[in-house]
Amino acid sequence: MNRRELGAAVNVMWVIFLIVLLLGAGAYIYFVQQEMETARRSVATAQRERSLMEEEVVNAREKHVDLSSEVGFVDLAAGEVYSSMPALDAKLESLRGRFPNDIGTADKTLESVIDRLVSLAERYDQAAQTAESSFQAELTKRSESETAKDEIRGSMENQLTSLNSDLRDARDQAQAQKEQDDTAISGLQDRVDEVAAQMREQLSQAESNIAAAEASKRQIEARVAELNSKVGLIGMDEDPWAKDGEVISVGKQTGLVFVDIGSRDLLRLGVKFDVFRHGKGGQRIPKGSIEIREVHENSAMGNISSQVSSLDPIAAGDFIANPLFSTERSKVFALLGNFPVYGKSFLERRLNDLGAEVQGSVGPEVDFLVLGQRAPEEDALEVTELPEYKLAEKLGIQMLPVRSIDRFLKP
Numbered sequence: 001m002n003r004r005e006l007g008a009a010v011n012v013m014w015v016i017f018l019i020v021l022l023l024g025a026g027a028y029i030y031f032v033q034q035e036m037e038t039a040r041r042s043v044a045t046a047q048r049e050r051s052l053m054e055e056e057v058v059n060a061r062e063k064h065v066d067l068s069s070e071v072g073f074v075d076l077a078a079g080e081v082y083s084s085m086p087a088l089d090a091k092l093e094s095l096r097g098r099f100p101n102d103i104g105t106a107d108k109t110l111e112s113v114i115d116r117l118v119s120l121a122e123r124y125d126q127a128a129q130t131a132e133s134s135f136q137a138e139l140t141k142r143s144e145s146e147t148a149k150d151e152i153r154g155s156m157e158n159q160l161t162s163l164n165s166d167l168r169d170a171r172d173q174a175q176a177q178k179e180q181d182d183t184a185i186s187g188l189q190d191r192v193d194e195v196a197a198q199m200r201e202q203l204s205q206a207e208s209n210i211a212a213a214e215a216s217k218r219q220i221e222a223r224v225a226e227l228n229s230k231v232g233l234i235g236m237d238e239d240p241w242a243k244d245g246e247v248i249s250v251g252k253q254t255g256l257v258f259v260d261i262g263s264r265d266l267l268r269l270g271v272k273f274d275v276f277r278h279g280k281g282g283q284r285i286p287k288g289s290i291e292i293r294e295v296h297e298n299s300a301m302g303n304i305s306s307q308v309s310s311l312d313p314i315a316a317g318d319f320i321a322n323p324l325f326s327t328e329r330s331k332v333f334a335l336l337g338n339f340p341v342y343g344k345s346f347l348e349r350r351l352n353d354l355g356a357e358v359q360g361s362v363g364p365e366v367d368f369l370v371l372g373q374r375a376p377e378e379d380a381l382e383v384t385e386l387p388e389y390k391l392a393e394k395l396g397i398q399m400l401p402v403r404s405i406d407r408f409l410k411p
Contacts (some may be wrong), residue, residue, distance in 0.1 A: 243321050249313065258300070290305055
């Protein structure tokens with residue numbers, strides 16, 4: 001991970017942390033608001049109950065005043081006593097009707113009725129005090145909730161300030177890293193442009209060399225055709241290791257190898273070639289191997305896969321060969337024996353990828369017979385004793401042990 005990706009990851013982590021913090025604070029605030037709403041409803045209920053009790057107390061006190069006027073009272077200023085028993089009886093019946101649960105028919109005397117009314121007033125006062133206490137408790141809880149809410153808000157503001165500071169620092173670091181990366185990318189792009197220009201120059205030179213080689217090749221082919229028509233070569237065995245092309249040039253810095261065969265010669269990407277030159281007396285001297293990476297109509301470009309000696313590197317004028325490849329036509333192969341390392345299906349696919357054809361049986365049209373191992377059964381015959389092998393010998397088909405072409409079969 002480069003610094004730009006690290007900076008972006010830090011930004012994302014801070015944003016995620018901030019979102020989680022905000023969601024948690026919002027949930028807590030919502031919970032506190034719900035509790036406050038519940039407290040407000042309880043306080044409102046208590047207030048309503050207290051108001052009803054106070055109203056009942058006032059009514060009771062008014063009743064006491066009315067009762068005193070009925071049962072009689074003493075006017076100290078005038079020194080006279082007033083009394084009205086019928087009115088008192090009527091009031092007692094009225095009180096019994098209004099408070100049947102508190103004043104019963106057994107309360108015959110004024111004293112017992114007054115005791116009942118005093119007890120009722122005390123209950124109302126106690127209920128009012130209880131409502132007042134609940135109201136004060138709810139007010140205290142609401143105050144505490146408001147204090148906790150203020151503390152949470154202050155903590156969130158402090159954390160937001162810290163997060164904003166950290167985000168600014170991370171943004172500044174990311175910007176500095178971006179400027180460094182842009183500078184590095186600009187330098188790399190200049191280098192890429194330079195290498196591309198060198199490759200285009202080498203490709204242009206290679207195309208020129210290929211054009212010259214093509215002209216020379218056409219002259220040689222015309223001469224060979226003329227000689228063949230005169231000599232009439234018949235029945236010459238095909239050499240699977242004969243050269244398939246030549247190396248035109250090799251890039252000194254890039255290590256790219258340009259050859260004089262292309263798509264016109266049935267060449268495909270991924271084909272591997274042995275590179276060799278001829279020594280004294282036509283001796284074949286191996287120099288390494290290449291793998292084709294880019295194919296044009298009359299040329300191709302490859303990478304060096306291996307090199308035998310740095311003192312004798314692959315160079316222009318060297319020959320390339322692959323027993324599975326032909327520039328004139330698709331070669332026909334047949335597989336004989338057991339292939340435990342690859343399997344026949346893999347070999348068939350790989351040969352097809354290289355431009356060859358695979359036939360299920362030995363016949364006159366087969367060019368090469370790839371030899372595997374003896375079957376694992378105890379009574380199995382050796383490959384050289386099989387009827388297909390003997391038929392291939394009669395037809396003069398070239399035999400290729402799989403180990404001799406192993407490097408060309410691997411993808």
